[in-house]
Amino acid sequence: MASNMGFVEWQGSFELGYQPLDDSRKFLVESLNDLSRALNSEDYSQGARLSLRFINAARRHFAREEDVLEVIEFPGREDHKAYHGRLITTAENLEKLCLDDPDPEDVNRGFLGLMNMLLDDVIQGDQDFRDYLPKE
Numbered sequence: 001m002a003s004n005m006g007f008v009e010w011q012g013s014f015e016l017g018y019q020p021l022d023d024s025r026k027f028l029v030e031s032l033n034d035l036s037r038a039l040n041s042e043d044y045s046q047g048a049r050l051s052l053r054f055i056n057a058a059r060r061h062f063a064r065e066e067d068v069l070e071v072i073e074f075p076g077r078e079d080h081k082a083y084h085g086r087l088i089t090t091a092e093n094l095e096k097l098c099l100d101d102p103d104p105e106d107v108n109r110g111f112l113g114l115m116n117m118l119l120d121d122v123i124q125g126d127q128d129f130r131d132y133l134p135k136e
């Protein structure tokens with residue numbers, strides 16, 4: 001059965017109004033959509049490659065974001081950092097699911113878990129520090 005994975009449409013309301021972070025947040029959402037497309041066509045080797053591309057982009061972005069959170073002394077920075085760590089682990093698990101004899105349902109579940117985590121970060125978690133960011 002072909003699975004039908006979701007897509008995330010970038011909304012203006014997701015933006016923090018702080019370009020050094022917004023560009024890479026948007027790129028992460030686009031990378032997730034590319035991954036979704038590959039998994040929808042059950043191209044799991046491409047799925048593994050795009051999972052890795054997502055992981056690398058997420059690591060770079062989260063490191064930059066966490067540096068900013070330090071500088072602005074956002075009180076919730078430790079929890080936010082821990083959430084980033086769990087998101088990376090979820091993405092690494094998905095990459096593994098794509099690599100060894102992929103089961104479409106497991107991959108589907110893994111992808112949805114990752115998508116929900118990214119949405120939680122972008123829609124909820126990141127908005128919590130919006131007011132602490134320097135105004136451009």
Ligand SMILES: [Fe+2]
Binds near residue numbers: 080084
């Ligand atoms: Fe974040």
